[in-house]
Amino acid sequence: MSSVSAYYNGKTVLITGATGFMGKVLVEKLLRSSPEVKAVYILVRPKAGQSMQERVANMLKCKVFDRVREDCPNFHEKIKPINAELTQPKLAISAEDEEELLTHINIVFHCAATVRFDEPLKHALQLNAMGTQRLLELARQMQKLEAFIHISTAYANCVRKRIDEVIYPPPAEPKKLFDLVEWLDESIIQDITPKLLGDWPNTYTYTKALSEYLIQQEKGNLNIAIIRPSIVGASWHEPFPGWIDSFNGTSGIFVAAGKGILRSVIANNEAVADMIPVDVVINLTLAAGWYTAVHRPKNMLVYNCTTGGINPFFWGEMVVSLVSITEVLYWNYNSYSSELVRTLIDQNYSKDQISYLSLTILLSFRMMKIINRLHKSLMLLQYFSTQSWDWSSDNMNMLMSHLNPEDKKLYNFDVRQLHWSEYIESYCLGAKKYLLNEDMSGIPAAKQHLRKLRNIRYAFNTTLLVIIWRIFIARSQMARNIWYFVVSLCYKFLSYFRASSTLRH
Known part of the structure; x- marks a missing residue:
C-alpha cells in the first residue's frame, strides 16, 4: 500500500504553472497515482490571445494525459481552473474564487515561473519573486492548508561552488528591490540590471534566489518545503519514456544537433551536465509534499534534486552519446530542409510562382533567424556548460529512507538507477515524437x-x-x-x- 498515494486521496490540491512542462507532469502523476484525489485547482491566466478556458482545453488534449485518460476518461472533471495572474495584486482572483480556495485547499504546489534566462528583470521579479510573495500571503489565510511546496532551481545559488540544502543570504534585499523597480523607468532598469545581478548569470537564477529568501522570511507558521531541480529534461519512465514538450534546457541542443543545424557547443568536457528527468523531479515533489504534511518537520527542508553528486554525467560524455545515436537524431534523411521548403511553398507561394532564387532567399532568412536564436541560447547556456557544482543531497536521501517499498517503486527518484546512454537515446526519440510531432516509421529506413x-x-x-x-x-x-x-x-x-x-x- 502506497502511503504517498493514500495521503493525496481525498485531498484538495492547488497547482500554479499547471500548463507548463513540469506542471503538466505533476497534474498527470497526481491524478493517475491518487485517483481519489478530491479536486485539483489550477491557476491559469489568459495568454497569447487565448482565454483561460481555451488554454485549459488545449492542456487537457496533450498526449501527456493519454495514460490517465485511458484509466479514467472523466479525469478532467477533477480539474478546477481559476482565472488568476501572479503579477497582479491579490493574484487578480475574484472574491468568490478566493473564498473557495481559502476554505478547501489542503496542499499547494507552486511551479509557476518564467524560466527564460534573458527575461527583463522587472518581469522576472514580478512573476518569480513578487508572485511567490502574493501566493504565500494567500496560503497563510487557507484554513485547511497542510503543506506548501515551492519549485526553485539548483542554480539559485550558482555563485557558490558548494551548495548545501539551506537558504543562503539573498543577492539583495527583496523589498527594497521591489520598490526600486516599481518606480524606475523600464529603460533605466535595463541599464542597471548587470550591476544589480552582480555575479549571478541571469535574471532567472537571481530572482529564484530572492524567492527562496522571501519564503524563509514570510512563511509564518506554514509547513513549507523547497525543491531545487537542476536542468530538467525529458521523462525517464513516466508518463512515457522521453516525453518532452519544451525546447528549454538541453532539448533545444539535441534537436538542433539532430537537424544538422548545430555542429559545436561551447562546453567543458570534464564539467558535469547536471540533467534531471522531469518525472524524477515530480516524484520527489509529491513525496516531499506527503512528508511535509504528515511529519511536519520543525525546520523548512530544502531538497537539492540533482544527479551530479550521485550519478554524474559529463558534457564530454553527452557529445559521445549524441554521436553514437546520430541515426536517431538525423531524422529521416535531413527532413528539416524538405519540411521547411514544403512549408514555405504551401504558405507563401504557388508552385508555378516560386523560383530557386526567391526560395534560396526565404530559406536564408529563415535559417539566419533560427541560427541567431540558437546562438543566443548557447551563449546563455555557456555559464552552465563550462563549470561544475557540488550539491549535497542529504534531505533527498533522508526522504527516500522514509518511503516504504511500494512508494519507492511508485515515486522513484533514485537516480543511481539511471543509465545515461539509454536515457539520452530515449530523450532524442521523445523529442522527435512529442516535441517535433514527426513520424517515427521512417527511423529504421x-x-x-x-x-x-x-x-x-x-x-x-x-x-x-x-x-x-x-x-x-x-x-x-x-x-x-x-x-x-x-x-x-x-x-x-x-x-x-x-x-x-x-x-x-
Missing part, C-alpha cells in the same frame, strides 16, 4: 541509409589511404623498407601465434 553511407565512407577512406601509400612507396626507398618491415613483422607474429596454438593442442 534512416538507420539503414546511414549505415550504407558510413560503409561507403569507410571504404572510400581506406581506398584513398592505400592509393596515397602506394604512391608514397613508389617514390621513396625508405617508405618501401618500412612497408616490408611491417609486413614481415606481421607475418612473423601470425606464424608465432599459429605455432603457439598448435603446441597447446
Whole structure:
C-alpha cells in the first residue's frame, strides 16, 4: 500500500504553472497515482490571445494525459481552473474564487515561473519573486492548508561552488528591490540590471534566489518545503519514456544537433551536465509534499534534486552519446530542409510562382533567424556548460529512507538507477515524437541509409589511404623498407601465434 498515494486521496490540491512542462507532469502523476484525489485547482491566466478556458482545453488534449485518460476518461472533471495572474495584486482572483480556495485547499504546489534566462528583470521579479510573495500571503489565510511546496532551481545559488540544502543570504534585499523597480523607468532598469545581478548569470537564477529568501522570511507558521531541480529534461519512465514538450534546457541542443543545424557547443568536457528527468523531479515533489504534511518537520527542508553528486554525467560524455545515436537524431534523411521548403511553398507561394532564387532567399532568412536564436541560447547556456557544482543531497536521501517499498517503486527518484546512454537515446526519440510531432516509421529506413553511407565512407577512406601509400612507396626507398618491415613483422607474429596454438593442442 502506497502511503504517498493514500495521503493525496481525498485531498484538495492547488497547482500554479499547471500548463507548463513540469506542471503538466505533476497534474498527470497526481491524478493517475491518487485517483481519489478530491479536486485539483489550477491557476491559469489568459495568454497569447487565448482565454483561460481555451488554454485549459488545449492542456487537457496533450498526449501527456493519454495514460490517465485511458484509466479514467472523466479525469478532467477533477480539474478546477481559476482565472488568476501572479503579477497582479491579490493574484487578480475574484472574491468568490478566493473564498473557495481559502476554505478547501489542503496542499499547494507552486511551479509557476518564467524560466527564460534573458527575461527583463522587472518581469522576472514580478512573476518569480513578487508572485511567490502574493501566493504565500494567500496560503497563510487557507484554513485547511497542510503543506506548501515551492519549485526553485539548483542554480539559485550558482555563485557558490558548494551548495548545501539551506537558504543562503539573498543577492539583495527583496523589498527594497521591489520598490526600486516599481518606480524606475523600464529603460533605466535595463541599464542597471548587470550591476544589480552582480555575479549571478541571469535574471532567472537571481530572482529564484530572492524567492527562496522571501519564503524563509514570510512563511509564518506554514509547513513549507523547497525543491531545487537542476536542468530538467525529458521523462525517464513516466508518463512515457522521453516525453518532452519544451525546447528549454538541453532539448533545444539535441534537436538542433539532430537537424544538422548545430555542429559545436561551447562546453567543458570534464564539467558535469547536471540533467534531471522531469518525472524524477515530480516524484520527489509529491513525496516531499506527503512528508511535509504528515511529519511536519520543525525546520523548512530544502531538497537539492540533482544527479551530479550521485550519478554524474559529463558534457564530454553527452557529445559521445549524441554521436553514437546520430541515426536517431538525423531524422529521416535531413527532413528539416524538405519540411521547411514544403512549408514555405504551401504558405507563401504557388508552385508555378516560386523560383530557386526567391526560395534560396526565404530559406536564408529563415535559417539566419533560427541560427541567431540558437546562438543566443548557447551563449546563455555557456555559464552552465563550462563549470561544475557540488550539491549535497542529504534531505533527498533522508526522504527516500522514509518511503516504504511500494512508494519507492511508485515515486522513484533514485537516480543511481539511471543509465545515461539509454536515457539520452530515449530523450532524442521523445523529442522527435512529442516535441517535433514527426513520424517515427521512417527511423529504421534512416538507420539503414546511414549505415550504407558510413560503409561507403569507410571504404572510400581506406581506398584513398592505400592509393596515397602506394604512391608514397613508389617514390621513396625508405617508405618501401618500412612497408616490408611491417609486413614481415606481421607475418612473423601470425606464424608465432599459429605455432603457439598448435603446441597447446
